[in-house]
Amino acid sequence: xxWFVLSIVALLCWSFSDLFSxxxxxxxRDKHSALKMVTAVGVVMGIHAAxxxxxxxxxxxxxxxxxxxxxxxxxxxxxxxxxxxxxFIELSISSPICNSSGTLASVISIITGMAVLAKAQYVAIxxxxxxxxxxxVAEMTEDDDLRAARQSKGNYKYTKSVLAILLPVIYCLxxxxxxxxxxxxxxxxxxxxxxxxxxxxxLICGILCFIYVKFIKKDKFLPKxxxxxxxxAAFETAGxxxxxxxxxxxxxFALSAPIISxxxxxxxxxxxxxxxxxxxxxxxLCILLTVAGIVIMGVYDG
Numbered sequence: 001x002x003w004f005v006l007s008i009v010a011l012l013c014w015s016f017s018d019l020f021s022x023x024x025x026x027x028x029r030d031k032h033s034a035l036k037m038v039t040a041v042g043v044v045m046g047i048h049a050a051x052x053x054x055x056x057x058x059x060x061x062x063x064x065x066x067x068x069x070x071x072x073x074x075x076x077x078x079x080x081x082x083x084x085x086x087x088f089i090e091l092s093i094s095s096p097i098c099n100s101s102g103t104l105a106s107v108i109s110i111i112t113g114m115a116v117l118a119k120a121q122y123v124a125i126x127x128x129x130x131x132x133x134x135x136x137v138a139e140m141t142e143d144d145d146l147r148a149a150r151q152s153k154g155n156y157k158y159t160k161s162v163l164a165i166l167l168p169v170i171y172c173l174x175x176x177x178x179x180x181x182x183x184x185x186x187x188x189x190x191x192x193x194x195x196x197x198x199x200x201x202x203l204i205c206g207i208l209c210f211i212y213v214k215f216i217k218k219d220k221f222l223p224k225x226x227x228x229x230x231x232x233a234a235f236e237t238a239g240x241x242x243x244x245x246x247x248x249x250x251x252x253f254a255l256s257a258p259i260i261s262x263x264x265x266x267x268x269x270x271x272x273x274x275x276x277x278x279x280x281x282x283x284x285l286c287i288l289l290t291v292a293g294i295v296i297m298g299v300y301d302g
Contacts (some may be wrong), residue, residue, distance in 0.1 A: 006246035007256040013239030015266035019274060020232030024225070025086040026156050032219050036208040039221075040229035041079070042206015044237050049199035053114050058192045063198040071185050072201035074178030078171045080213035085167030090277045093135055095267035096290040097168035102261065103128045103297050104176035109183075117300070124296035131290030132172075136165045138282040150278045171207060195240075239263075261298030265291045 004288060024040070025033040052058055078101075085094055103125055106117060140162070150157075151158065158164065186194060213219045246256045271277040277285075 003246055003249040003252040003256050004259075006242045007259040009099040010239045010242040010260045011263040011266055012171040013235045014263040015243060015270060016259075017232045017235035017239060018091055018264075018267040019270040020228045020235060021083060022086050022091040022275065024229035024232055025083045027225070028087050030214045031226070032103055032112055033087065034080055034218060035107065035213050036221060037083040037224065037229045037232070038076070038080055038202075039210045039213070041157060041208040041228065041233040042203045042209070044230065044233040045199035046203030046206070048237050048241075049196050049203065052192070052196050052199075056192070059190055059200070060193050060196050060198055064193045065200060067189060069195045070183045071178055071194075072198045073201065074181060076205050078174035078178060081167055081174065082171040084253060088161055088167065089164035090137075090156075090271060090279065091275060092268045092271040092277045092279055092287070093165075093283065094168040095271075096287050096294075097132055097135060097165075098171045098175070099261070099264040099294055100128045100132055100290060101172045101175035101179060103293060104172055105179040105183075107299060108176060108180045109282055112180075114183075120296055121300050124293040124300075127289045127293030127296070129293075131286045131288075132169070134286035134289065135283065136169075138280065138286055139165055142280065142282075146280070150280060156275065162289060167245055184234070195244075206275060256300065258298035259296040261294050262291060264294065 021037060025037050027033055030036075053060060084096070104223055106121065107125060110117060131266075147158075210221075214221065243260060246260060251255065265287075
């Protein structure tokens with residue numbers, strides 16, 4: 001049952017990372033909240049990278065870091081865009097869209113001739129596509145009075161915006177490109193060395209963001225507002241650790257993958273419980289279609 005426990009841990013960690021990242025980036029008055037979040041994730045990942053280099057036998061070199069740099073930058077760019085998007089839209093909507101990147105990566109593999117999928121996977125792709133398009137339509141066509149009514153008890157209020165939907169979609173695209181590039185680069189690199197390279201690159205980006213926000217834009221890092229960001233960063237790193245060991249059990253991979261890939265459903269639940277987010281039935285129907293597609297892709301992954 002070790003694989004099951006690790007799968008649940010990964011699901012909970014990544015969904016709570018979504019929640020605390022949302023709390024840390026949701027203040028519309030803080031224009032640099034996304035860059036501050038990058039700093040937080042960079043610090044936590046840098047600590048984990050240091051631990052890996054000191055206490056494990058990972059074969060790391062700066063040439064490895066340079067080789068993996070394009071992949072790292074795609075992932076980091078996608079996460080930064082995702083953090084920006086959290087200022088403009090409900091977590092319950094953004095998380096399913098962002099988590100559809102794995103499905104889009106499969107589409108890229110089909111287009112490039114690198115993969116032939118099972119029939120069920122094509123159905124999954126269709127479900128995700130319909131779900132995401134449906135979310136966009138539901139968001140943009142919703143009556144303003146109905147929107148105000150359902151948001152009346154929520155912790156945050158949002159207005160109708162193309163940007164609000166566009167940012168999670170951009171995240172999805174960049175993350176999918178990162179996943180596709182990852183699959184190519186990892187044919188030549190050790191996975192642990194690549195992950196360490198990614199974490200160290202994130203640390204450098206975090207430092208650059210800190211310098212920009214603190215010394216160029218003269219903005220303040222207030223401890224009370226930064227705590228949720230670091231909690232989210234810790235959950236993100238812990239989820240990645242649990243994920244690696246969960247999927248390492250190849251005998252139960254077909255079970256662990258869909259469990260973990262459904263973490264966005266938990267993010268929707270946390271949004272409803274802790275952030276008081278309430279969506280329309282159209283939103284929830286589209287989210288259900290998207291999550292179903294993601295889970296089906298998880299079943300057939302690998």
